[in-house]
Amino acid sequence: MSDKLKNAKIIFVVGGPGSGKGTQCEKVVAKYGYTHLSSGDLLRAEVASGSERGKNLSAIMQRGELVPLDTVLDMIKEAMIAKADVSKGYLIDGYPREVKQGEEFEKKIGPPSLLLYIDAKSETMVKRLMKRGETSGRADDNEETIKKRLDLYYKATEPVIAFYEGRGIVRKIDSEGSVDDVFSNVAKAVDSLK
Ligand SMILES: Nc1ncnc2c1ncn2[C@H]1C[C@H](O)[C@@H](COP(=O)(O)OP(=O)(O)O)O1
Numbered sequence: 001m002s003d004k005l006k007n008a009k010i011i012f013v014v015g016g017p018g019s020g021k022g023t024q025c026e027k028v029v030a031k032y033g034y035t036h037l038s039s040g041d042l043l044r045a046e047v048a049s050g051s052e053r054g055k056n057l058s059a060i061m062q063r064g065e066l067v068p069l070d071t072v073l074d075m076i077k078e079a080m081i082a083k084a085d086v087s088k089g090y091l092i093d094g095y096p097r098e099v100k101q102g103e104e105f106e107k108k109i110g111p112p113s114l115l116l117y118i119d120a121k122s123e124t125m126v127k128r129l130m131k132r133g134e135t136s137g138r139a140d141d142n143e144e145t146i147k148k149r150l151d152l153y154y155k156a157t158e159p160v161i162a163f164y165e166g167r168g169i170v171r172k173i174d175s176e177g178s179v180d181d182v183f184s185n186v187a188k189a190v191d192s193l194k
């Protein structure tokens, strides 16, 4: 476990692609002063940098697959340490994608206090992603890759929720409503940490 992050409040934000994780995290940042770390955004920044590591990642992400565990975790940890002095807590968005990633995170960084499970129906997620794809410029916001990402989500990520349910830290948030309705429930969950 890392020293600088020893007492950090950590929230895992888990949900399917397009469920609204990023949208809700931005609102938590504004209201609570948390630091939002999206593993996908960190990876996309690496790709945009044009580095050799980025080129490898780019191919994997375009196939809708998961990138190697150590790569993502190192990037998250670096970003957390960089913010350790100013952050009220951390939103870890889109990670863990599979149970093993959660276990490694806890070994290298520490345990989460809460897991926000952002839950939307798969039709809703597809609809939102297709719409987002009109402007996002994301190589994975297309119909074929969306289907693969959803399949992988149900197979690999849903077990993550079951794993943390065993510890009693999961708060399930219905994400079918408007952004503000969803946020009112997110805020209740975050408030419960204080
Ligand atoms: N409650 C909501 N109602 C309608 N649209 C929403 C919504 N939450 C998010 N969206 C929109 C914003 C994005 O264009 C798209 C995906 O949201 P996102 O926050 O990028 O999802 P994620 O980060 O989980 O992939 O859906």
Ligand SMILES: [Mg+2]
Binding pocket: 021, 022, 038, 040, 094
């Ligand atoms: Mg996102």
